[in-house]
Amino acid sequence: MKQGRIVLDQQARRVTPLADGKLLLDNGNPLADTPQWLAPTTGTVYGVALNHRSLLEQLEADFQQPPYQKAPATPVLFIKPRNTHAGHNSTIALPTQAGKVFAGGALGVVIGQVASKVAEDQALDLIAGYTVVNEISLEETSFYRPAVKAKCRDGFCPMGPWLVDAAAIDPLNVEIRSYLNGELAETNHSRDWLRSVPQLIAALSQFMTLQPGDVIIPATPLRQLEIRPGDTVAVEIDGIGRLENHLIAEESAQ
Amino acid sequence: MKHARIRLPGEAEIHAVLVNADHSVQLADGRRFAEHAVEWLPPAEGTVFALGLNYADHAAELAFKAPTEPLVFLKSPATLTGHRQVSVRPDNLLYMHYECELVVIIGKTAKNVSREQAMDYVAGYSVCNDYAVRDYLENYYRPNLRVKNRDTLTPIGPWWVDRDDVANPASLALRTWVNGELRQQGNTRDMVFDIPYLIAYLSSFMTLSPGDMIATGTPEGLADVVPGDEVIVEVEGVGRLVNHIVSEAQYTASHAQTV
Secondary structure, X not given: OEEEEEXXXXXXXXXXXXXXOOEXXXXXXXXXXOOEEEOOOOOOEEEEEOOEHHHHHHHOOHHHOOXXXXXXXXXXXXXXXXXXXXXXXXXXXXXXXXXXXXXXXXEEEXXXXXXXXXXXXXXXXXXXXXXXXXXXXXXXXXXXXXXXXXXXXXXXXXXXXOEEEHHHXXXXXXXXXXXXXXXXXXXXXXXXXXXXXXXXXXXXXXXXXXXXXXXXXXXXXXXXXXXXXXOEEEEEEOOOEEEEEEEEEHHHXX | OEEEEEEOOOOOXXXXXXXXXXXXXXXXXXXXXXXXXXXXXXXXXXXXEEEEOOEHHHHHHOOOOOOOOOEEEEEOHHHEEOOOEEEEEOOOOOOXXXXXXXXXXXXXXXXOOOOOOHHHHEEEEEEEEOOEEHHHOOOOOOOOXXXXXXXXXXXXXXXXXXXXHOOOOOOOEEEEEEOOEEEEEEEHHHEOOOHHHHHHHHHOOOOEOOOOEEEOOOOOOOOEOOXXXXXXEEEOOOEEEEEEEEEHHHHHHHHHHHO
16 A cells, blocks of 8 residues: 655645546545645654665775774664655755765665564564655765765655555565656665665664654665756655656755 | 643643743643653754764863864654653663753744844753763764664753743853762853854754754763763753663663553
């Protein structure tokens, strides 16, 4: 089953898809207009950095040098706060004076139950479902300090359109495709992730309790897909959906 | 005025309350309960920002130069707890320390706010104890979430006080007592980046919203705390936040009783 969230008359409402491509509102009525999508969940969004082989291979030598000294021993985590959350089809304003901006096509793992100190072999049972995420970031030049300025800008974490049930995909064998202006530009496959989704749920829940609606972004690839004002970026996962967003310059968003 | 969020014993509903001079709380329906009769929750809901190395003396204590740009990290609701709650010290540790901090509560949506206008966006102030487990520090997104975002390790509260009830937030004493002994002292005048600077800085690249909280960093005077310790952090004119350290086993046992 798929469900999404939209804004109607300034209220957040649940929708499900109809066979003809239209949407069914939570009150049983079909939706006539093109909806304004919200992110499909409102929980905390935790991202995992450096979990993609392409990144680690590139940085392996650096990690033996200051300021790192040694490779990370535990998952490298960050938070995408509420001002970054956005929906399908939303327009995202990019800074023009802060260097390059990159897309980060990714899976969103949505937690379904309160999860504390979960064993790896129990972890899949705690997943409510999945969504599509674009974990947008400025260039990642250093991993030493928290990347708040690079990752926490308004709209830098669009999600959706759908939250689909856990049975829809296999998180150990999933491919995420990113498109720039309609052309396939990048893929992110779970076989390239150093820690799997169950391993990440186990590791995170060892020290913080995950709540229903929380999201884990297991991995983004090496930042190569630069996005600019005027572009349309889409992220697609078979069985989940296609998340599309339009980019404008920050100055023109005022 | 002082504002808090509380729960009554055995009830799920969260109440926004006003706090009286004797620390009793006043519900919207007029009922009044003593400080010890309620469960204190974090006083606001929003994104939580915290500052590292924002007092020059503390930076020196940790052998760091004070940063040239604010060292900001984020916290999630998972780590927050309220006044008179417990915080868990993980087993087999060398060093877990408290950090007494002034917290700024945002009152209005803020984007591209100037330093001069920044105080207009402040609703008020609270207090937090931004515990850190130093054993778990790694040099990636430091301070990493395993150090700073653990269950129960960010008590905040007991309440927030209105901005206009604090005459000068840039001159407030910070104090921490462990088992009644004064262990940490400082003053908000020694912040490297002051409140207007932090609001201008954050709002230059992201929108702040009502309920967002900025924990503004801690001065020198850190020390290890262990299960059984009572830790009190206080910001002059804002509040005094009481917290007790428990072991993992004690926490699991007390949780098993209440769930």
